[in-house]
Amino acid sequence: MNKDIATPVRTKEILEKYGFSFKKSLGQNFLIDTNILNRIVDHAGLTDETAAIEIGPGIGALTEQLARRSKKVVAFEIDQRLLPILEDTLSPYQNVKIIHKDILKADVHEMISQELAEFKDIMVVANLPYYVTTPIIMKLLEEKLPIRGIVGMLQKEVADRIAARPGTKEYGSLSIAIQYYTKAETVMVVPKTVFMPQPNVDSAVIRLTLREEPAVKVKDESFFFQVTRASFAQRRKTILNNLTSQLPDGKQKKEEIVSALKEAGIEESRRGETLSLEEFGLLSDALYPVFR
Numbered sequence: 001m002n003k004d005i006a007t008p009v010r011t012k013e014i015l016e017k018y019g020f021s022f023k024k025s026l027g028q029n030f031l032i033d034t035n036i037l038n039r040i041v042d043h044a045g046l047t048d049e050t051a052a053i054e055i056g057p058g059i060g061a062l063t064e065q066l067a068r069r070s071k072k073v074v075a076f077e078i079d080q081r082l083l084p085i086l087e088d089t090l091s092p093y094q095n096v097k098i099i100h101k102d103i104l105k106a107d108v109h110e111m112i113s114q115e116l117a118e119f120k121d122i123m124v125v126a127n128l129p130y131y132v133t134t135p136i137i138m139k140l141l142e143e144k145l146p147i148r149g150i151v152g153m154l155q156k157e158v159a160d161r162i163a164a165r166p167g168t169k170e171y172g173s174l175s176i177a178i179q180y181y182t183k184a185e186t187v188m189v190v191p192k193t194v195f196m197p198q199p200n201v202d203s204a205v206i207r208l209t210l211r212e213e214p215a216v217k218v219k220d221e222s223f224f225f226q227v228t229r230a231s232f233a234q235r236r237k238t239i240l241n242n243l244t245s246q247l248p249d250g251k252q253k254k255e256e257i258v259s260a261l262k263e264a265g266i267e268e269s270r271r272g273e274t275l276s277l278e279e280f281g282l283l284s285d286a287l288y289p290v291f292r
Contacts, residue, residue, distance in 0.1 A: 002092045006061035008032045011196055014059050018085050028079070030058045031127055031153075033194035037065045043187045043207050044125045044151040046070040051119040053147070055103045055126040055136060058082065060089040062127055067093035070123075074115050076103045103136055108145055122146060127153040130199070134158065134174060137208070141181040149182065149209040159186050159204035166276050172235075173228045176277055180215050180224075182208035216281030223291065224284040231272030231280070239275070240268035243287075253290055260286035 003010060011032050014020075031037055040062065046052060046069045054075035057063040059082065066073045073096045077086065083100055090096050097115060099106070116122055124147055128136055133154045140150060154162075163184045164170035178184055190203040218224040230246035231239055243257050244250040250257065261268050264282040266275065275283070 029195040124150040156204040227284040256290040
């Protein structure tokens with residue numbers, strides 16, 4: 001068995017060998033605890049028939065564990081300085097491919113058709129860069145990739161918002177956007193002490209399992225998201241106030257908004273954070289004829 005990358009001693013050795021310095025702008029925090037890495041991989045439910053997609057492999061700590069427990073790993077790395085390090089640290093694993101690309105600019109569908117066409121089970125598993133967590137997750141979901149789900153390490157505060165339920169202070173348009181596509185659950189909390197360098201915040205691992213169909217059936221998906229974003233624009237305002245101030249010509253269409261709320265069975269004095277996904281679905285469908 002090869003020596004694990006993710007120990008404090010080995011990580012330091014690798015960084016010193018290559019004279020690597022962390023870039024704050026890329027949100028680089030490397031995991032130095034193999035137990036945590038193994039638990040992350042456990043939550044992904046990989047088999048020898050699974051392909052894993054990783055984002056931001058760093059020096060290969062998580063990549064190594066994925067390579068040991070899946071059939072193939074494709075990892076996107078934006079930082080050119082890490083490519084020779086990864087070539088070295090992952091040299092024992094023949095089932096890993098590193099792609100030097102920003103995941104936000106990559107054509108992931110094309111990569112899957114070229115690299116993972118024969119796989120029926122694909123999971124995204126990643127220690128996500130905290131400064132772009134939400135755009136990365138939304139890209140993966142909105143592009144409707146043929147994946148089973150995402151297991152990602154992210155800032156605990158963002159994980160709490162993603163998995164939040166109605167009526168809580170964390171619940172918002174991000175919770176709705178992600179729960180529309182997936183079943184979301186926080187599966188573990190990770191202390192800052194297991195990273196090098198240590199981030200300023202605690203982290204959490206979230207598991208997003210793709211739904212076969214979206215959580216609610218709506219007339220128009222982009223309008224549904226527009227309504228949810230408008231409803232949370234100012235959290236202390238009522239749903240009626242937010243919709244009239246945020247939707248185009250909302251003030252002129254106030255009466256129609258009141259009627260739509262009635263049609264959806266929603267009290268106009270309620271706040272956005274109290275509405276369930278289903279209620280937002282009813283509301284956006286009632287508003288759609290007014291604003292389309």
